[in-house]
Amino acid sequence: MGKNKLKQRQxxxxxxxGSTASSDATTEDSRSNKKQKTQKSTGENETEVEIDTLxxxxxxxxGLAFEQLxxxxxxxxxxxxxxxxxxxxxxxxTHLADVYSAAGxxxxxxxxxxxxxxxxxxxxxxxxxxxLGLAHAAMDQQLKATKxxxxxxxxxxxxxxxxxxxxxxxxxxxxxAYGVTLAxxxxxxxxxxxxxxxxxVFGDAAVQFPDNANxxxxxxxxRMARSGSAGDDAFDKEVAQSLERAIxxxxxxxxxxxxxxxxxEQHGQQPDRVRELKAKAEELQKSEKDSExxxxxxxxxxxxNEEEESDEDE
Numbered sequence: 001m002g003k004n005k006l007k008q009r010q011x012x013x014x015x016x017x018g019s020t021a022s023s024d025a026t027t028e029d030s031r032s033n034k035k036q037k038t039q040k041s042t043g044e045n046e047t048e049v050e051i052d053t054l055x056x057x058x059x060x061x062x063g064l065a066f067e068q069l070x071x072x073x074x075x076x077x078x079x080x081x082x083x084x085x086x087x088x089x090x091x092x093x094t095h096l097a098d099v100y101s102a103a104g105x106x107x108x109x110x111x112x113x114x115x116x117x118x119x120x121x122x123x124x125x126x127x128x129x130x131x132l133g134l135a136h137a138a139m140d141q142q143l144k145a146t147k148x149x150x151x152x153x154x155x156x157x158x159x160x161x162x163x164x165x166x167x168x169x170x171x172x173x174x175x176x177a178y179g180v181t182l183a184x185x186x187x188x189x190x191x192x193x194x195x196x197x198x199x200x201v202f203g204d205a206a207v208q209f210p211d212n213a214n215x216x217x218x219x220x221x222x223r224m225a226r227s228g229s230a231g232d233d234a235f236d237k238e239v240a241q242s243l244e245r246a247i248x249x250x251x252x253x254x255x256x257x258x259x260x261x262x263x264x265e266q267h268g269q270q271p272d273r274v275r276e277l278k279a280k281a282e283e284l285q286k287s288e289k290d291s292e293x294x295x296x297x298x299x300x301x302x303x304x305n306e307e308e309e310s311d312e313d314e
Contacts (some may be wrong), residue, residue: 044079057086060092060177067095071102090121094128096173101135110135117148126155133188142188149185153178157208178205179214184282186222195226206242213249214244224263235267 051062051074079096086092097112113132116122133148145183145302156178163171182205189198202219209215220242243260250256261277265268 029217031039044309053082054078056082056089056092059085060089060095063092063095063099067099070102072099075099076103086194088119089196090116090119090125090128093119093122094131097131097135101131106135106138110139126152126156126159126181128152129155130177130184133181133184137184137188137191142191142262146185146192149181149188149273152181153185175209178209179212182215186218190225193230195222198222199226213246213253213256216249217259219244220246220259220263229235235269238265240269252284252287254281254288257281257284290301 036202042279051059054062054303059078059081063075063082066072066075066078076096076099079092079099082089082092083096092152093112093116097109097116099108100112110132113128113135115126116125117132122128129148129152131151133145135147136145154173160171160174160178163174182201186198186201189195190202199219199222202215202222206215206219220239223236223239223242227234240260240263243256243263246253247260257277258281261274261281264275264277
């Protein structure tokens with residue numbers, strides 16, 4: 001399986017977790033721009049404010065505004081000021097690291113993430129360790145990345161174990177974060193050429209979260225990737241069993257159904273089951289198209305209603 005395909009399979013349903021490792025954007029080092037200015041709206045008048053004179057709260061707020069606008073030069077200057085005011089503030093430090101990363105300054109981003117992970121609250125923050133892992137991976141330090149990802153997963157796993165009384169939404173977010181980190185860890189092992197460890201990662205996760213369909217699906221795909229890498233075309237019953245578990249947990253997920261049908265057919269296994277799965281996949285595809293059509297019709301109807309209301313107001 002090709003590297004890009006492997007990455008795509010590993011990261012199924014991986015929430016855009018906000019990867020901070022973009023290397024496309026570039027910016028000049030804003031530390032040389034100590035006089036970076038922003039503007040505060042005061043009715044019709046506007047007042048220029050030098051960022052390096054701002055308080056922590058104002059600098060942090062300015063940084064968030066610049067970051068949202070993807071104005072990295074201003075964001076860097078503002079967050080640098082915030083960190084200067086409060087060097088141990090986790091939020092300021094991680095936002096500074098995020099902007100460095102988005103601006104392509106990976107060395108500086110890594111330094112900030114390391115500092116954040118050394119803070120008392122940072123040591124217990126799974127997202128900090130995840131970002132640190134991404135930073136290491138972006139610098140092609142895959143072994144260090146795996147260690148950071150494992151730390152993040154450990155924190156998330158502990159939080160999940162103690163989340164019996166937590167809101168359902170919080171539990172869902174924790175599981176999402178765990179899944180994202182899991183995929184990143186498996187990818188790092190893949191980059192190291194250690195697919196055995198990647199398989200073990202997903203295998204352990206499937207045991208720890210037996211009711212999570214994506215864990216079983218990812219385990220199946222990682223086993224297929226390992227076999228493909230080794231040139232082993234033999235039928236792997238563990239792949240089929242993992243896909244069956246995924247389908248049992250989420251019977252209406254078409255990818256699960258389609259992949260099992262394809263795998264069984266490829267190896268000449270269970271022809272009756274293959275026909276059943278193909279029929280199910282077609283049924284799900286039709287249902288998806290019908291749902292899309294209904295959504296489009298609803299959108300058109302809403303648009304027409306809005307236009308009618310607008311005409312009446314005029």
